[in-house]
Each structure stands twice: as structure tokens, then as C-alpha cells.
Amino acid sequence: MNRSVVITGANGFVGRNVGMFLSKNGFSTIGLVRKGRSVPFGKTITTGTLSEPGLASKIKGSDALLHFIGQGKQTVDSEYGSVNVSLAKNAVVLCKRAKIKKIIYISGLGVDKSSTLGYFISKYKAEQEIVHSGLDYTIFRASYIIGRDDPLSQNLQQQVKKGQMIIPGSGNYRFQPIFIDDVSRVIIKTLSGKKFSNKIIDLVGPDIVSYNTFVKEFLHGKKIKIKKIDFESAYHDALHNKGPFGVDDLSIMAGDYIGNYKKLAGLVGMKFTKYGPVLEARGLF
Numbered sequence: 213m214n215r216s217v218v219i220t221g222a223n224g225f226v227g228r229n230v231g232m233f234l235s236k237n238g239f240s241t242i243g244l245v246r247k248g249r250s251v252p253f254g255k256t257i258t259t260g261t262l263s264e265p266g267l268a269s270k271i272k273g274s275d276a277l278l279h280f281i282g283q284g285k286q287t288v289d290s291e292y293g294s295v296n297v298s299l300a301k302n303a304v305v306l307c308k309r310a311k312i313k314k315i316i317y318i319s320g321l322g323v324d325k326s327s328t329l330g331y332f333i334s335k336y337k338a339e340q341e342i343v344h345s346g347l348d349y350t351i352f353r354a355s356y357i358i359g360r361d362d363p364l365s366q367n368l369q370q371q372v373k374k375g376q377m378i379i380p381g382s383g384n385y386r387f388q389p390i391f392i393d394d395v396s397r398v399i400i401k402t403l404s405g406k407k408f409s410n411k412i413i414d415l416v417g418p419d420i421v422s423y424n425t426f427v428k429e430f431l432h433g434k435k436i437k438i439k440k441i442d443f444e445s446a447y448h449d450a451l452h453n454k455g456p457f458g459v460d461d462l463s464i465m466a467g468d469y470i471g472n473y474k475k476l477a478g479l480v481g482m483k484f485t486k487y488g489p490v491l492e493a494r495g496l497f
Contacts, residue, residue, distance in 0.1 A: 215403065216240040218271045218312065220262065220303060221280035222251045225362050226318060226395065230278065233396035239403075242271055262302040268309035276314035276403055279303045279342075282335075296331075300338035304345040314348045316402055321355045321388075321414060322469035329467075331460040339412070350408045352398075352415035355471060358490055359392030368430050371456055376437045378456055380446035383424035385468040388416035391485040401480045408479065414471030418484045423465060429491055 217234060221227040222243030231253045235241050241254030250256040259267055271277075281299050300317070307315055323335045342349045356364050371377045395415065402408040427438065446462055449455035457465075477484065 216242070216274040217403065218242045218244060218274045218277045218310075219280060220244045220277065220299070221282065222256070223249050224280055224282075225359070226357060226392065227278070227280040228252070229359060229392045230280070230396045230399055233393065234400065237400060239400075242274065262299055262306050268306055271306075271312070272310045274310065274312050276316060277303060277307050277310075277312050278399065279315060279317045282318070296334035297337045297341065300341045304341055304347065307345075307347055312347075314350075314403070315342055315345070316399065317342050317349065317351045318415070319351055319353045319412075320464075321353045321416065321471050322464065322467050323353055329460060329463050331464075343410075343412075348409050350402050350410075351412040353412065353471065354395075354415040355388040355390055355417065355469070357392055357395055357415075358389045358487065362392065364389075365430070367456055368427065372431070372434065372436055376439055377427055377431070378446070379424065379427060379438060379440045380457065380462055380465065381440075381443045383427070383440065384422050385465050386420050386422050386470060387426075387465075388418075388420055388471055388473065389426070389487045389490075390415060390417035391487070391490045394482075394484050397482055398476070398480050401482070405479075413476055413479065414473070416471035416473050416476065417487055418473055418477070419487050420470060421487060426487070429488060432491070 217239055219227050219231050219241060222231050223245045228251060231241050231243055231251055235253040243251035243254060243256050244259050244262065245251060245256055246258065246260055257270055279300065282296060303315065319335045319339050320332060323332045323339065325336060327333050327336050339351050342351060358365060398415065443462065443466060446455060446457060447459060450457055450459045450462055
């Protein structure tokens, strides 16, 4: 049976790659984008707020909505609440108007009710809008998702071009990168399995790696200067919009967030890709 999904944030790194993967695997896809930028898969619909009149009728009866819109950096003109929380509310309302019963949301690893970080607070509030919506939901708290042109790799590539890699603090803080194609496979499993219903699940890869190690492997032997700076200096630069990292980027790095890979692997029953071959095969260095 041909299944149909709607993807918000379809022009972003995750939305674009998941959309193409689903399209190649028998799903009908509708990408919701801003400013009329078409996506390289399925049908494209332009929407700025997910609440325009007539939008629900264009996606009515789809099997699921994948809510991938997220604001990772806060500015005066674009606060976390106006994007991460408000658009989650609008996505819930849209699902109900369009008779879509399933919503899948990508949140962030480390998000919980005790969060004090602005980004995490907005993500937690967005999660709560979905949890209390009455819809069938699956929320994934994701570590760094990697693949060609992912945000982390783009940041590192820009530093390479400048001839210097910046490592805040010790660089010993850890994360669990997960390959974008594995994320897409997990999404397909989620769309097909009831065991994912009404669950919040860590979306993490099989390897726990320090930032130091990841950077060195990303460079793949290139002779690039690596400069370590203390977190205080890194935060100072971030507050003045200098350097390669934002304030919340640094807080997430320092948080040393590790997820439950065994639970994820047990639910999906598939083999995950280690990050090393991804760096090499996807040409990320």
C-alpha cells in the first residue's frame, strides 16, 4: 500500500534527506517549505506558519506528519519560542484539521523538564504540545545527525578553510553521531510499527566519541592547526557573535549528553552505521 507523509522543514538537512529516502522507498511525500523553494522529491507546498487557510485540505488524509522545523540559534527577530514552540502548536492543529493521526518530531538529546538552556526549554515545550495533543506521537531526542552537508560538518569545513580548528575547553566531552540514512530507516520503522506509539526515544548512533577524536578523524590527516581555547573565551566570542560556535552550541557540547542506543537498536531491529565509515564514504573531510 502506498503510504503518504507530510514533512515540515523539508528544505533542511534532515527533512531533505529523509524526504528523498522515503520517496525512493515507496512513500508519497509532500514537503512543506517557506519562500517557495521546491524540494527534490514529491510535491512541494509553500507555508510560512503551517496555519494558512486551505493548507489542511491539501494534505488531508496523509498517514503522518514529520515535524522537522527547528530553530538552533536565537536572534532578536527569531526567538526560540516563536519557532520551536509556536510552530509545534501549529503542526498539531494542522494534523487535526487534516485528519492526520500520527506525528513524528525530532527534538534534542539532553532535553527534559529540568532543562535550563533556552534552546532545550523551547524543545521541551514543543514536546509537551505534542505529548498532550491526543495524536499518536513519536518524539526522537537526537544527537548530532551527520551526512554530506550536515550542519556540524559544514561548521568544521568552514574552520578548515580558515586554516584553524577551534576546540573549546578540553574537547573530551562526548556525543553519539548518527548517520542520516539510519535516521531515515528509523523513520520508516516508526511509520510501520505500533511499538513506537506515544514514545520519547533517544536518536543516537552506536559509537560514543569525544569531540577531540571526532575532529581529528574528520581532518583525516590534513595538516590543520588545532587551537584549544577555554570555555570562558569561547562563550565571550559567542556572545559577541564571533567564532564558529553559538552560546547554545557550547552549552550542548559541555553538557556531554549520551543517549540510550541499546533501547533504540532493540526497537528498530536494524544494524546502524558507525561514524568512521560515514566520514570517509560521504566525503565529509
